[in-house]
Amino acid sequence: MNLDAAKALLEKYGQTQLLDYYGELDEEKKAELLSAISQIDFTAISGVDFHAERQVGEISPADALSLAEVEAGREEFEKIGLQAIRSGKVAAVLLAGGQGTRLGLDAPKGTFNIGVNRELSIFGCQMNNLLQVVEKAGVYPHLFVMTSTVNHEQTTEFFERNAYFGYDASKIHFYVQKTAPAFSFDGKILLEQKHKPVLTPNGNGGWYSSLKEAECGRIIEEAGIEWLNVYGVDNVLQKICDPVFIGATLKSGLACSGKVVRKVSAEEKVGVLCKEDGLPSVVEYFEMPTVKKTLKDADGKLIYCFGVTLNYLFSVKKLDEVSANKLPYHLATKKISCISGGEVFVPEEPNGYKLECLAVDLVKLMGSCLGVEVEREKEFAPVKNMTGADSVDTARALLIKNGVEI
Ligand code: UTP
16 A cells, blocks of 8 residues: 555545654655555444444343253253264364453463462363363364464463363464554544554454454364354353253254353343343343343342353354354443654553454344353353452352362
8 A cells, every 4th residue: 555545545534643653754664554554444443433332222131041951951962062072063262362451461361370279370271171071072172262463472372381281282273363443532543653553452253253264264164163162261160162052052953052140149240141122132231221130020030130151152154144244343441552742652541442343242143042051150250350259369269169279
């Protein structure tokens, strides 16, 4: 892209400030800046409304297979699930592109040592859980690990240094999620350096499009993978490729499912599996109106009770059908270091937005979602903060309760 083309493009989208320092740059940096501008997907970001909150549709409760129903079908579900795993139809996708800002880490969240008397990383915990399935099924499902430009090297090195946690390394495939520009509150793309727009990981919702574009898309096709079990890095009790969950989904004939736990309180900060305008949808805790959040049935139980655990099973066929639909970008208010008045500015308060696509929006696109209730104490130990709720402390306590040596 040459300077004239860049100017025309930026004028069209009201982003000419990206060229504010162009005249000060040497030739190499000029070329770098033009190349960076050419790689920004302006059509995708032009629809972002910097002044509007997300409009949540009409919310109603969603049903889920209860613990008792799962228990009643366990034997049959497990058989179906194991068969699917053994025939290579199921792969796992670990979403590890997040920045773990709440933990205040300078490293990928999965590398965090959750152990006390021994080294036990979050990645290690999850791989141990996956290895239990390997033992039962007798095969290693493919595992795709999504990283970001920020943590890719550290993540791949960590897996290598830990000998892939005893997993078949030929079945682990890393890929990098895409980035999106960061904006000031008035919708202008920020510069990290005079020749570099601020580009940050574009949220966990882009996992499938990034996966398809990477070499991994070919692996899925060649290996005949039909189901992807997508999970977040921050639950140390995450059960991955769980045959019972897979079997229950396959038996239901639906194209998508999610593991859910009963919320402990109306105020718990967890997304809830609901229906939105009649379609399955995950509504974030901050989007749910208080009257709905606190609604109880005649027995005093929460009506909107199914919290999601970021453990979903998606049909590849259906994902391909819906992937032409672009996921909306959400605005995340953040502190973003940037160039201001020609100098590097490190803010102490949030000064702009990062753009994020959310995996939960995919659920809505799938058109159906089977909620499958799992035992909270056995499968849900999120690590979001150092202390307090959903923290390193609570996760450690739950690991001990589940007999994991830490
Ligand atoms: P969170 O939204 O909890 O973010 O991610 P986080 O990065 O773990 O933590 P905070 O909010 O910065 O403190 C939920 C899951 O989505 C992944 C994370 O790695 C985690 O597994 N994720 C998040 C990505 O893969 N990419 C992203 O851009 C954001």
